[in-house]
Amino acid sequence: MATTYFSKRNLHFLLHEVFKAEELTKYEYFSAHDRETFNLVLDSATYIADTLMHPHLKEVDRNQPELKNGQVTVHPKIKEYLKAMGEAGLIGAGFSFDNGGQQLPKMINSCVSFILMAANNGMMYTGLTSGAAHLITSFGTPELSEAYVPNLLTGIWQGTMALTEPQAGSSLSDVTTSATPQPDGSYKIKGQKVFISAGDHDAAENIIHLMLARIDGAPKGTKGISLFVVPKYRPDGQDNFVDNDVTSTGVYHKMGQKGVPTMHLTMGSNDNTIGYLVGQPHQGLPYMFQMMNEARIGVGMTATAIATAAYYAALEYARERPQSRRLNQKNLLDSPQTPIINHPDVRRMLLFQKAVTEGSLSLLLEAARLYDISEVAEGEEKENAFLLLDLLMPVAKSYPSEMGVQSVSQSVQTFGGYGFTEDFPVEQLYRDIRITPIYEGTTGIQAQDLLGRKMTMKGGKAPKLLFAEIGKTIADASTHDDLKPYADQLTAELKRIQEVMSSLMPYVQQGDIERYLSDATLFLELFGVVIIAWQWLKQAVVAKQALLTQNPEGDELAFYEGKIHTMKFFFHYEVPKTLGLAVRLKDTEVLTIVTEKELAL
Amino acid sequence: MATTYFSKRNLHFLLHEVFKAEELTKYEYFSAHDRETFNLVLDSATYIADTLMHPHLKEVDRNQPELKNGQVTVHPKIKEYLKAMGEAGLIGAGFSFDNGGQQLPKMINSCVSFILMAANNGMMYTGLTSGAAHLITSFGTPELSEAYVPNLLTGIWQGTMALTEPQAGSSLSDVTTSATPQPDGSYKIKGQKVFISAGDHDAAENIIHLMLARIDGAPKGTKGISLFVVPKYRPDGQDNFVDNDVTSTGVYHKMGQKGVPTMHLTMGSNDNTIGYLVGQPHQGLPYMFQMMNEARIGVGMTATAIATAAYYAALEYARERPQSRRLNQKNLLDSPQTPIINHPDVRRMLLFQKAVTEGSLSLLLEAARLYDISEVAEGEEKENAFLLLDLLMPVAKSYPSEMGVQSVSQSVQTFGGYGFTEDFPVEQLYRDIRITPIYEGTTGIQAQDLLGRKMTMKGGKAPKLLFAEIGKTIADASTHDDLKPYADQLTAELKRIQEVMSSLMPYVQQGDIERYLSDATLFLELFGVVIIAWQWLKQAVVAKQALLTQNPEGDELAFYEGKIHTMKFFFHYEVPKTLGLAVRLKDTEVLTIVTEKELAL
DSSP, X not given: OOSOOSOHHHHXXXXXXXXXXXXXXXXXXXXXXXXXXXXXHHHHHHHHIIIIIGGGXXXXXXXXXXXETTEEEOOTHHHHHHHHHHHTTOSSTTSOTTTTSOOOOHHHHHHHHHHHHHHHGGGOOHHHHHHHHHHHHHHSOHHHHHHHHHHHHTTSEEEEEEOOBTTBSSOGGGOOOEEEEOTTSOEEEEXXXXXXXTOSOTTSSEEEEEEEEEETTOOSGGGGOEEEEEESEEEOSSSOEEEOOEEEEEEEOBSSOTTSOEEEEEEOTTSOOEEEEOSSTTOHHHHHHHHHHHHHHHHHHHHHHXXXXXXXXXXXXXXXXXXXXXXXXXXXXXXXXXXXXXXXXHHHHHHHHHHHHHHHHHHHHHHHHHHHHHHHOOHHHHHHHHHHHXXXXXXXXXXXXXXXXXXXXXXXXXXXXXXXXXXXXHHHHHHHHTTTTTSSSOHHHHHHHIIIIITTHHHHHHHHHHHHHHHHHHHHHHTSXXXXXXXXXXXXXXXXXXXXXXXXXXXXXXXXXXXHTTTHHHHHHHHHHHHHHHHHHHHHHHHHHHHHHHOOOHHHHXXXXXXXXXXXXXXXXXXXXXXXXXXXXXXXXXXXXXXXXXXXX | OOSOOSOHHHHHIIIIIISOGGGGGGXXXXXXXXXXXXXXXXXXXXXXXXXXXXXXXXHHHXXXXXXXXXXXXXXXXXHHHHHHHHHTTOSSTTXXXXXXXXXXXXXXHHHHHHHHHHHHGGGOOHHHHHHHHHHHHHHSOHHHHHHHHHHHHTTSEEEEEEOOBTTBSSOGGGOOOEEEEOTTSOEEEEEEEEEEETOSOTTSSEEEEEEEEEETTOOSGGGGOEEEEEESXXXXXXXXXXXXXXXXXXXEOBSSOTTSOEEXXXXXXXXXXXXXXXXXXXXXXXXXXXXXXXXXXXXXXHHHHXXXXXXXXXXXXXXXXXXXXXXXGTTOTTSOOOBGGGSHHHHHHHHHHHHHHHHHHHHHHHHHHHHHHHHHOOHHHHHHHHHHHHHHHHHHHHHHHHHHHHHHHHHHHHHGGGGGBTTSTHHHHHHHHTTTTTTTSOHHHHHHHIIIIITTHHHHHHHHHHHHHHHHHHHHHHTSTTTHHHHHHHHHHHHHHHHHHHHHHHHHHTTOHHHHTTTHHHHHHHHHHHHHHHHHHHHHHHHHHHHHHHOOOHHHHHHHHHHHHHHHHIIIIITTHHHHHHHHHHOOOOOSSOOSSOOOO
């Protein structure tokens, strides 16, 4: 078992030196906090991660949840973990004091998720609970909050997001689960949901589903979907809870993230499932989408955390494993073998992992910061933060997950044959991370969101804001001679994006959205590389300042120099990928749009 | 379970139309064969694959081999399979009539492997046996052949390749297993071997290890390694077999390819392991390396087969799974959902899978053809075939495996959430294929072989020969107006490779091999894209000819047009990747070579 699974030093660097988390406390909402309370929360999460999660990484993978007699049983350690999380106040950390929370910024909560998921992503339960409770506090009545939120935040109950149906995955407009109004104001729910994470298990006393359904007679498509609270056990009005006819039809056996049960649920088998409307009828999808940024930051963070744990495992192995001699000393057979970290190809793989994981973490904290400002600021500041966040989200969800998959693959490769065995954690992490480019909107969906909506909304205001932000980093970097070439390269990359957009916009004007979006995934990839390049330059500027002003030594010197080195690695090895992507994106040959004639694929 | 796992039509296209397998029968050695006997062998393999392998794909994955009381038990179907393969003559198909084989070309045997591994790569046993037997017939005495080969080729015994040791993976010069001469000419063997595929199991009556060891007093390094036959049970000279003190120390539990046991073996625990020298002392590594091309074609083919099976599963799903409407018809909520194959992004993923898998298969058959010619031709023809094969091998091993991993990842993505579940075969195939960039020489090792040896050997004769071969395809393609642009692009790509080589050669002249090879893996990637582009252009020329001369209709028309379409896809989507790779390869900034100062990675 690898002993290190994340770097506290790097987390503090990003949180305090790059993104200056404490500045958030100038807003009234966060004013009860300071740097110290932030760090205490991270220490508390680290303690839980170290003691209750990381030691069980393999165990929860090897003993996946099973459905027997209608009940799902999960690893006994899950219950202990949920209790500890509730007691530490970490499930409700982001909720207001009024709602029983700690009123902590998303930036801090995201770091908590990062630590927990790096320790053991198979224990992915509490983020779902927070998300479900957040929907209730945001859109439900005070009575609904009172009835459900306290037990959710203490970890006694489990929350879920119940969107997907067998015939409606990416296409939520095709949701068919029905809700029939009852005289008492509640609804009878009937239908099926699939892929519901933590959708049933015995570590919680009740499961509270935040479920999309269609009220009888509702409009078709996305405009007729409503949001309901559908508990596993419902209150009978006399302080008792009765079975709510939510049947566990099946538990999926999966490639990874085996610790958390992914459920197929059936509502209303006995015509006795009751749901409680959250907010207004037919507003379910807008409500869900207001939570989407939060959920997608969560997925990006999970991917980053998994890839980070794999990177540290690979790094530890590469430092210790001797194999062969250095290439210019091949004939020195009497000399001992060298640790593989000294081979350029292994070092390249490690730098790639460091570049991907620390670049992703930086972007996600940037997104979390924007999230916080969009919540607590006012006027233009709030609006701009929201627009920027909206634009960055498809990248912040997909880059960490897509590139995280590649990164863990390089972790496996660093181990050679041992990486393929269960003797080391990387084979499990390789399986675990593969879901992240799929859930909460596949990469293809993120790409359509980015190019089809975010780049053009409000007359293209979001990319204008973003380019201005990136411009600030470029200006900062340009003041240092050794960073200036990279600042210039980033300027050239922004121009490249604009050229690509110019070549694509005519399709929009022609109303040919299918053509406009046909290579959207490649645009997302190109955009992602540039965004991460920005994040690396930003980190390099801070590191450079520290080197100039703090005169660091030893580990600190190596840390800051490592940041600048990895920035260079990203620009020299990853950024050139934009060349090929731009060529394809500006290419006029259509090869993926169906015509009348069916090709033999 | 997907019903199709490979395309017989495509196999016949490559074998007969592109590579004209029957032309091999003009050589005396293959003269007993014709197109019909070739096809009969493929049909025989298909029958075994359909009936004894594919139906057990999941089963052998879910019931991995276990070591109990010193004996490894495998799935009972394995024994049935080995028997059938022996009876069909498929284990020995490539051996000479004298050695009890069918004297079939490697081209045909490679197609057999392709079919078998596409059906169920977890039953990867017989290729190992053929390889082991081939070492004995090639370098051993007639007595050794007589004693071991017949039972290997009938599938009653299992053969293995026992190279790797705990401290010697990529670095075979550090092998320490010892061989002490005995008065009777045999050797006492002592040491440990790890990662020995099929290294022990109960489906074979005996296990015959072809093992590398160092005779007492042998020179250090690669020049002191000898090859031995080390059986699990050895003949006692009186028609009995006795235990040869080869202990199964452990069976690795792995991420994939779970059907085949990967063993940790200990020789000489009781000082009673006897080995029989194969060929001359200290020639073990040259012998092994003479078999390496064969073994690496096998790995490339396994990777291609796995990715092909995943592609057909994804294709079937994409044709059947309705989800959402086409992008220009988003508002037609009353219309039924469209099969996802009609979404450009899904079609892009499928074309990528088709381009990678059929491109890889084409390259591997090219390599197999060269292998055959290098075996049976004479003089310059033989020598040139051998040089070309040697040059292509690093690509033929690594492109199918590296890009196969990517391809299966896109198969998973095509399925969305279902791809992550055990309900469909792609999650297993995703796990299975991940070993292929590791075994038989990791991608990093292949890259060093390509750039460090193959590009420069004999004064660079091999790339000259290759470029001349590619030139022929370019000339053929240039005669067709619609293929000419691609021919021109391929010419430009060859120039790009030459430019990269020109920028790297000074490092060789300076004797700085570490710098020369520091980005060898990227060179391999660049070279691989160009080689596969060549294979696609070659296929497109043949398809174009068929369209012009055969006037095909229906499925045949679609097949040939699909070939040209996929060639275009490869040139428009994959070839542009060379731009970024070349930029990095010509870049003078050094970022991966260790200097005095340790960076904080």
